Amino acid sequence: MTNFDFHDLGNIGPRFTWCNNKEGASQIWERLDRCILNSAALQKIPKAVTRHLVRVASDHSPIAFKIDEKKKDFGDEGMILQRKIIRTLKELFFWSKNKFKDLNKMKEELKKKILDLQHKEAVGIDWSVDDLLLLRSKIDELNVTLRRLSTWWNQRAKARWHEEGDVNSKLFHNFTTARRNGNRVNQIKDMNNKIQVEEDKIEEIFIHYFEAKWKARDCELSSWPEIFENKKCNIEKFTALTSEFSVNEL
Template sequence: MKEFFTNADFHVASFVGPSFTWCNNKEGSSRIWERLDKCLLNSSALHLVPFGKIKHLAWVASDQSPIVFNLDVRKINRNKSIRVEDTLRSYPAGWSNVQNSWKKADFGEEEEVLHRKLKRTLRALFLWNKNKCRDLYELLEELKSKIMELQIKEAAGSRLASDDLLMLRRMIHELNITVRRLST
């Protein structure tokens, strides 16, 4: 296999994250860790994407950790958007924002009143959503880093205590709930 890689000009790219990409999900001495997934690049690809980055993500939903190859690791400006559709329904504060913004009295032509109420309501929802979703994104990043720390600790050869394994499973469950909430 090594001879094939050399002849075909393939190189196993370095990575960031946990050392292993698969676990048999057993406990104690029967727990097995392996690095099954690798990213291979030839010399041309290495020159085309000098900012490329391979990252082993934390395994959450299965026994295998996904790997990601980002072609460009520089920051990309994202468009600002309002994500309130179903999330709005799950928080009573979202509804009260709409009601309070809409109840304010306006005077003038009907079109102008409607325009001002819509603008005021969207502004209130934007600010509420920005704060609420920022909290969820911060929670998501915090959970990811804690999960990654525990998985790196375990992959480094030290067995996790049963309390740590329980905490890892609890954090994975909470991460899935947070992702589900953000996806609405």
């Protein structure tokens, strides 16, 4: 799969897709069925996901291929604003991808222009100093565009191969799409141990978790020893504790 640029989408629902329908120690569960896409398909449908359905007429689970759906805003004003911000970030992401496409288009146009000028130079007819300067200018523009493309893919892949001299954009492309797909959370269990697969539900579970984690708590201090006036730090000790470390202390 890696050699031929195919990536597993992951799944929602039961972990396995096949069972031998036996009981006890003879029962076998496996994930035999998968949905895989190449990098080009992942670029067009980045939110694609597969769902394992209920086994009824076969010992294999049917697989449903789901593409992202548009949803209307609901909830309070804060949640609506948050969803709009998320959609804006997505639009900026695709805008960045379109800028990358413009760089590719610019690269091809520059290569064609350079080829025409070099052909004119080889023939030697009507070749002038201005044509020579134009050729050098186009070559310089092409080199800049290639560096911009390489930087774009290097940033998207978050890999260090570029530092070692590898500027293979296809390699960065495959690395980026696979990493993004692997980091996506497709399903999560809620407080009732029920699996939730909708994005809004997953987001709500995370919000509730961290709100409960960082909420203010009432501490019971009745069993702690009392602090008497004569046991408090005096000014001298307080100054020593709050002063900066010296070189000797370090």
